């Protein structure tokens with residue numbers, strides 16, 4: 001159907017009342033793979049019905065950039081769903097909050113607070129290095145005992161502690177019961193939120209006892225108690241003069257808004273309630289832990305599959321950092337192969353393969369297709385990162401794609417690459433995540449070689465799709481590199497402790 005301006009509606013999957021296109025979406029594949037497949041029949045940009053909602057699926061980078069960058073503000077809305085409303089007290093956070101003056105104000109405060117610890121700043125580097133150190137000493141204990149380790153809980157603790165230090169100025173020791181509680185509820189949330197929740201397709205189902213929704217509510221209530229406890233502590237010893245962490249920064253912004261009634265500020269800060277502050281911090285945990293941990297697990301998995309790449313990173317570390325000191329952020333520029341490897345991991349296994357759904361806030365268009373206000377838009381990053389026209393042999397893991405022909409400098413070989421999204425809704429933790437990936441991996445690889453335990457087969461490179469695309473569980477042997485047998489223990493006593 002053509003409109004006056006030559007625009008037309010995107011091709012639509014068959015749909016039935018109430019269930020929408022559900023019948024066409026039955027597939028053994030996870031949604032991002034299915035959505036990529038469906039391009040063959042419907043073209044790169046098409047629509048489908050989820051219950052009564054129209055959803056547009058974008059599988060190519062020109063349209064993706066139109067949505068995220070050129071028309072970023074028009075597509076800055078987020079859908080409201082039953083599960084995310086439970087998680088965020090009806091969208092009082094950043095990731096699921098709808099675009100509004102309050103939302104913009106929140107994003108600005110959190111962004112500011114993150115920059116305070118941001119790139120180049122000493123404190124964030126210290127925080128991450130302290131965790132890298134603790135991780136290496138766990139590896140070296142396991143190596144000494146001849147044990148293979150599931151790195152997942154260790155990596156989760158390291159990444160959680162970075163976020164805890166940032167938000168609350170606190171961290172967890174190994175085996176801390178509160179940390180175990182946190183792991184348990186996080187898993188509960190990850191398992192339920194995105195589990196193709198029928199509740200989101202049939203909103204009326206929520207009035208029936210629904211096991212998933214109950215589990216989610218239980219996990220959210222445990223999370224909220226932990227957050228509230230920290231919030232109360234921070235309120236009790238808050239001072240305008242010291243800003244210890246993100247929670248202090250949020251408290252300060254809230255107070256200054258309350259005490260200052262000039263038109264400009266009070267208009268901007270409508271509704272910066274306690275709920276908003278709590279949910280914003282909850283968001284940073286929700287968005288910052290699972291994602292970064294998952295990328296680390298994928299990176300290690302690919303390095304185990306490709307020992308020659310591991311060796312090349314180690315040679316780079318040996319020649320640029322040497323053995324007398326630990327890697328630091330300022331080494332990033334001189335370790336291009338490690339950086340290229342991180343980029344390739346983010347390409348081949350994007351943790352958020354469908355980003356977070358966007359919503360059109362007014363009638364608009366994508367390319368030649370009309371888009372009505374309220375339409376949901378899903379950017380299929382999986383299609384962008386595996387587009388055969390943009391990437392040679394896209395299923396093949398090859399860090400070399402991100403290096404210039406001499407292998408000395410980094411490049412982005414295709415514009416079909418958006419691991420952190422782009423525009424108004426770009427990932428708020430991009431800089432932080434990149435620092436964590438670089439430091440944790442360089443510290444580990446400087447002194448250990450990772451492999452599967454003898455007799456085990458290599459873990460599968462296929463992922464499991466939940467909120468994020470997760471690798472299967474696997475164990476690794478961390479063998480100290482020649483010359484590092486003693487050093488990895490001695491490092492415990494350097495400045496970071």
Ligand code: HEM
Nearest residue numbers: 094095287288291292352355356420421425427428429433
């Ligand atoms: C949103 C990727 C780590 C905080 C996003 C989005 C992606 C993404 C793809 C969605 C963009 C969109 O909807 O268009 C990643 C990856 C990470 C990572 C690959 C790790 C390697 C972090 C960390 C933080 C964080 C460490 C914590 C500070 C957020 C927030 C949003 C977000 C708050 C929502 C932004 C908004 O809706 O305005 N991230 N992220 N992320 N991320 Fe990250």
